[in-house]
Amino acid sequence: MRRRFGLRDRVMMAYGLLALGLSVLLALVTFNVVSDYLTSQRESSAVVETSDNAAALHYGLYGATPPCRPREGTECTAAVAVSNPDVMALLNALPSADSAASLVFFEGQWYSATGKPSDLPADMVTAAQNGTELHRRITVGGQQVLAVGVPLSRPGEAFFEWHPLTSLDSTLGMLKVTLILAAIVTALLGLAVGRLASTLALRPLAELTQVAAAVARGRLDARLQAEDDPDLGGLARSFNQTAATLEQRVIADARFAGDISHELRTPLMTMLNSMQLIQNHSLELPPVVREPVELLGDDLDRFRRLVIDLLEISRDDGGDQGSREIVRIGDLVRAAADATAGRELTTVSPDAEGLTLQADKRRLERVIANLVDNAEHHAGGCMGVSVKAGGLGVIVYVDDAGPGVREADRERIFERFGRGDGQRRGIGLGLAIVARHVEWHHGTIRVKDRPEGGARFIVELPAKTS
Known part of the structure; x- marks a missing residue:
C-alpha cells in the first residue's frame, strides 16, 4: 500500500529539498569559480616558468642576442648560434621544479632531457616553430599534462615543456568531494530544521487533535488553551x-x-x-x-x-466521578462473575491472585456482570471466566458459546445500541457500559474468536502486585 506523506512530512521534505537545491547551486557555482581560478593560475605559472627556461636556454644557444618575437611587430635580426653549443647540457641545467619534460628543436634536430617529441601534437609544434607561444592540455602516458611551446630567436626553432596536472586534478577532486558532502550535510540540516519548524508550527494542531480525541472518548470538559493566540x-x-x-x-x-x-x-x-x-x-x-x-x-x-x-x-x-479504592482483582471478578451466572465458572491463575487495582468497585463489578450476562443470555452461555497476569497488569477473559463476532462488528458492538450482525439479541447498552467503565479504569477491551468456537472478550486493566 502506497504511503501518504502527512503535513509534517511534507514541510520537512520541502525544507530538505530547498536546502539541497540551494547547496547544489552554491556548490556548482563555487566549483566552477574555484576550478577556473586554479586552472588559470596553474596555466599562468606553467607559461611563466617555460618562458623563463626558454630565455635561459636562449642565452646558452645564441649568446647575448635578445630573443625576437615576430608577433611583436618589430624588426628581427637573425640570431647567430653559439659555436658548437652543448644543447643537452643546457637542457639538463634548466631548473625543473615543476616541469616533467623539456624539449628543444634546434638547427633541425630534436633534443630532449626527458619526454619524446612524438608526444607533442604536430600542429602545436608547427605553431611554436612559426613564432606563436601557446599552451594546451594533452595526455602523455595516461597522465594529463599542460604542454607549453615557446618560439626561439630563429624561425623553425622552439622550446617545449609540459607540466603535470596531477596536483591540480587532485585539488579539484578534493574540492568536488567536499562540496558534495557539504550539499548532503546541508540537506540533512534542512530536513532537521524542517522537522523542528513543522513540529513548532503544528504543535497547536497536535493539541487540537488530542483535545478532539479526548472529547470523542467522552471527556467533554476538554478545552483548547490557545484562545489568546492571535492566529489560532x-x-x-x-x-x-x-x-x-x-x-x-x-x-x-x-x-x-x-x-x-x-x-x-x-x-x-x-x-x-x-x-x-x-x-x-x-x-x-x-x-x-x-x-x-x-x-x-x-x-x-x-x-x-x-x-x-x-x-x-x-x-x-452526568459527570459521576465515582470513587477509587484498592481491590483484589481476582476476588472481585470471581464474586461478580459467579453471582451473575449463578454457578462457579471463574478461574484465577496463581500469578494473578495477589494483583490489586485502584478501582471503582461498582463500575468494575458492572463490567464483569454485563459481560457474563451478555454471554449467558445472548451468546449461548458463558463458558468460563479467567484472570491472568499480563498486558497492562491483569487480563480478564470471558468466553461464550455463541456464533462469535464478525471482524466488521468488533468495534460497533461497543457502541450504544450496537447489536453487531443481528445474531446477538439484546438492548445494545450493556457492552457500551462495559467499554465506558473499562476506559474509566484506563484499561482496554476487545473481542476475538475463541479457539474452541464462540467469542472471547478480553479486558486489560492496569494492576500491580499487592
Whole structure:
C-alpha cells in the first residue's frame, strides 16, 4: 500500500529539498569559480616558468642576442648560434621544479632531457616553430599534462615543456568531494530544521487533535488553551464553544434519560411485583393465557435491564466521578462473575491472585456482570471466566458459546445500541457500559474468536502486585 506523506512530512521534505537545491547551486557555482581560478593560475605559472627556461636556454644557444618575437611587430635580426653549443647540457641545467619534460628543436634536430617529441601534437609544434607561444592540455602516458611551446630567436626553432596536472586534478577532486558532502550535510540540516519548524508550527494542531480525541472518548470538559493566540484564537474559541455546547447537550440528555428512568422505576416495580404474583399462580391460569404471561414476563425483565442500563449511562454522562479504592482483582471478578451466572465458572491463575487495582468497585463489578450476562443470555452461555497476569497488569477473559463476532462488528458492538450482525439479541447498552467503565479504569477491551468456537472478550486493566 502506497504511503501518504502527512503535513509534517511534507514541510520537512520541502525544507530538505530547498536546502539541497540551494547547496547544489552554491556548490556548482563555487566549483566552477574555484576550478577556473586554479586552472588559470596553474596555466599562468606553467607559461611563466617555460618562458623563463626558454630565455635561459636562449642565452646558452645564441649568446647575448635578445630573443625576437615576430608577433611583436618589430624588426628581427637573425640570431647567430653559439659555436658548437652543448644543447643537452643546457637542457639538463634548466631548473625543473615543476616541469616533467623539456624539449628543444634546434638547427633541425630534436633534443630532449626527458619526454619524446612524438608526444607533442604536430600542429602545436608547427605553431611554436612559426613564432606563436601557446599552451594546451594533452595526455602523455595516461597522465594529463599542460604542454607549453615557446618560439626561439630563429624561425623553425622552439622550446617545449609540459607540466603535470596531477596536483591540480587532485585539488579539484578534493574540492568536488567536499562540496558534495557539504550539499548532503546541508540537506540533512534542512530536513532537521524542517522537522523542528513543522513540529513548532503544528504543535497547536497536535493539541487540537488530542483535545478532539479526548472529547470523542467522552471527556467533554476538554478545552483548547490557545484562545489568546492571535492566529489560532478564533479556531480555539469556536472549538471550545462547540465542545461546551455539546457537553451541555449531553448533560441535558443524560439528565433527561435519568429522570425518565427514575420515573419509570415506580411503575416498573409495580408491574414486576404484579407479574411475580401472577407467575406464582400461573397454574391457576387457563392454558391459553400462560404463554402470553411468560412472554410478558420476559419483556418486563428486558424492560427492567433497559431502565437499569439507562440509569447507569445517564450517571456516567452526568459527570459521576465515582470513587477509587484498592481491590483484589481476582476476588472481585470471581464474586461478580459467579453471582451473575449463578454457578462457579471463574478461574484465577496463581500469578494473578495477589494483583490489586485502584478501582471503582461498582463500575468494575458492572463490567464483569454485563459481560457474563451478555454471554449467558445472548451468546449461548458463558463458558468460563479467567484472570491472568499480563498486558497492562491483569487480563480478564470471558468466553461464550455463541456464533462469535464478525471482524466488521468488533468495534460497533461497543457502541450504544450496537447489536453487531443481528445474531446477538439484546438492548445494545450493556457492552457500551462495559467499554465506558473499562476506559474509566484506563484499561482496554476487545473481542476475538475463541479457539474452541464462540467469542472471547478480553479486558486489560492496569494492576500491580499487592
